[in-house]
Amino acid sequence: xxxxxxxxxxxxxxxxxxxxxxxxxxxxxPTRISSEDxxxxxxxxxxxxxxxxxxxxxxFSPLTSDRPAQLVRRSDPETFELTLILEGTMRVTQExxxxxxxxxxxxxxxxxxxxxxxxxxxxxxxxSHAVILHLPHRLVPLPRTRIAELLxxxxxxxxxxxxxxxxxxxxxxxxxxxxxxxxxxxxxxTSIELATGFLAEQIGTQERLPAESRHHLLLAAIDTxxxxxxxxxxxxxxxxxxxHHISVxxxxxxxxxxxxxxxxxxRHRRLERCRTALADxxxxxxxxxxxxxRWGFCDAAAFNRAFRTAYGVTPGKxxxxxxxxRPLHGQPTAPARQVNxx
Numbered sequence: 001x002x003x004x005x006x007x008x009x010x011x012x013x014x015x016x017x018x019x020x021x022x023x024x025x026x027x028x029x030p031t032r033i034s035s036e037d038x039x040x041x042x043x044x045x046x047x048x049x050x051x052x053x054x055x056x057x058x059x060f061s062p063l064t065s066d067r068p069a070q071l072v073r074r075s076d077p078e079t080f081e082l083t084l085i086l087e088g089t090m091r092v093t094q095e096x097x098x099x100x101x102x103x104x105x106x107x108x109x110x111x112x113x114x115x116x117x118x119x120x121x122x123x124x125x126x127x128s129h130a131v132i133l134h135l136p137h138r139l140v141p142l143p144r145t146r147i148a149e150l151l152x153x154x155x156x157x158x159x160x161x162x163x164x165x166x167x168x169x170x171x172x173x174x175x176x177x178x179x180x181x182x183x184x185x186x187x188x189x190t191s192i193e194l195a196t197g198f199l200a201e202q203i204g205t206q207e208r209l210p211a212e213s214r215h216h217l218l219l220a221a222i223d224t225x226x227x228x229x230x231x232x233x234x235x236x237x238x239x240x241x242x243x244h245h246i247s248v249x250x251x252x253x254x255x256x257x258x259x260x261x262x263x264x265x266x267r268h269r270r271l272e273r274c275r276t277a278l279a280d281x282x283x284x285x286x287x288x289x290x291x292x293x294r295w296g297f298c299d300a301a302a303f304n305r306a307f308r309t310a311y312g313v314t315p316g317k318x319x320x321x322x323x324x325x326r327p328l329h330g331q332p333t334a335p336a337r338q339v340n341x342x
Contacts (some may be wrong), residue, residue, distance in 0.1 A: 002049035003177055008042050017041040020060070025069045028056065029079075029111045030071045034162060035063045042127065048176040050188030054134040057173045059087075059127040066116045079149070080135040082108045082195055084166055088128030091118045097152040106155040106162060106198075112137070115152070131169050139192050141210070146203045161198040161217065164224050168194055194220060218244065218252045228272050233296050237262045270273070271310050274303070277324035278315055288315045 007025045017038035024045065025031055035041050043060035083106065090101045094115035103122075109115045140147065145185035157166035172187055179187065191227040197217035200206045206214065222240055229235045240262065241248045243252050255262050273295045277283050283291065289300050292315070297303035307315045 003047070005044070005046045005177075009044070012114075012310055013039055016043070024058075024297060028081075029067065030069070030075050032066045032068070033176050034066075035061065037061075045163040046173070046176065046297075048173070048179070049184065050172070050176075050179075050191055051185035052136055052139055053191050055169065055173060055176065055191065055262050056066050056132040056134065057130070058132070058304055059129045060119065061127060062119055062121045064116070067111070067114055072114060075213070077111050077134070078137045079111045079170070080108055080137065080140060081111065082106060082135055082199075084131045084133075084169060086129040086131065087126065088122045088130075089120045090128060090130070091120070092152045093117070094152040095148065095244055099154045101154060103291045104157050104166075105211065106157050106166070108150055108153065108155070108199075109152055110137075113151070131173050133169060133191055133195055134190060140196055140199065142196065142200055142203070142205055142208060146205060147199065149201055150199060154196075158191050161194070161201045162220070163291060165194045167224070169221075188280040190216070194218065204327045215254060218246070222251070222254065226266060226269065230266070230273060231296055233298050234265055235296060244265075247276045267306060270297060271307060274315065275311065275318065278319040281323060285322060288319065290316075 006020070008020055011019055017035050018039060020043045024033065033226075035049060041061045041063070043058065045056060045058045045060075048055045064153045084102075085101045085103050085105050085107070087103055090107075092099055092101065092107050092115065094109045094113055095119065095256070111118075121128055123186070142252060155162060157163055170193065172191065178231045193213050193216050196209065196213065197220075198208055209217070222244060225240060225243055226285055228236065229239075232239075237248050237251050241251050244251075244335060251262055254267070258265070260268060275295070277286075277294070278288065286294075292300060292303040297306075307313075313321075
């Protein structure tokens with residue numbers, strides 16, 4: 001997989017901005033980048049090739065970026081630049097549309113039209129931080145006239161497909177250095193699918209997506225719903241079906257290609273949350289029973305059996321091993337003796 005990182009910290013201050021500007025222009029598309037204070041500039045970026053897509057993460061000092069018509073004519077990768085703002089404030093202009101972006105917002109522009117952007121940093125004087133998914137035009141099966149409505153428009157990422165896509169892109173960006181080629185290809189395809197679903201949701205054209213894509217997007221929404229509701233003892237296939245206005249049969253059908261059933265998926269994710277919590281020193285004052293209940297296990301005996309089957313040890317022994325038998329609050333009694341395994 002193609003992956004590279006750049007960081008200005010290794011360079012003399014007077015060389016950092018010029019080097020950054022050249023590296024970014026080569027990694028994305030020809031753009032005029034300027035800074036009001038080049039001598040104080042700092043930035044880092046990572047470029048990951050994900051099959052037909054590219055994911056770029058950037059952190060940088062305040063700057064202005066312009067792509068005028070002459071640069072568009074010189075070179076055009078024909079991509080949509082779908083950007084998630086993580087830190088800082090940014091203003092983007094394209095096609096007579098302008099928007100002000102804050103952390104948690106998506107915005108998109110196309111490389112095939114002039115655009116400009118101004119990153120203003122954050123209120124604490126830190127760097128702006130963004131994740132950019134570069135989507136080839138040819139792989140986005142939505143009407144171009146409708147997509148044009150989304151250019152330089154604020155699209156919040158706190159709910160629906162926006163939230164799912166934001167979580168996914170952040171996770172991929174964090175793990176990208178370790179991907180092999182097949183993994184990168186698969187994740188690139190999924191990234192394009194989720195991004196297309198998000199854009200389709202914004203313009204109300206979900207019905208234009210292929211049936212397979214709609215099923216993948218529905219499954220992604222179900223995954224997010226499961227993760228958000230693991231603490232609810234009532235989470236089951238019926239609750240999932242009701243929340244997404246589909247039949248229980250369809251839920252089972254969507255999971256047919258996965259190694260675990262719906263129920264097994266819920267149980268596995270709950271057990272993982274419990275295993276992590278039991279090893280957390282900050283939660284040593286909670287009993288095993290309380291932690292199990294926190295993640296949806298109402299029957300302590302059933303939880304103990306499921307945990308031992310999954311990990312080969314009881315919850316109490318896992319906790320004792322993870323915490324190293326350290327006493328609570330300076331007391332001489334070992335936590336292992338205080339743990340309630342049921």
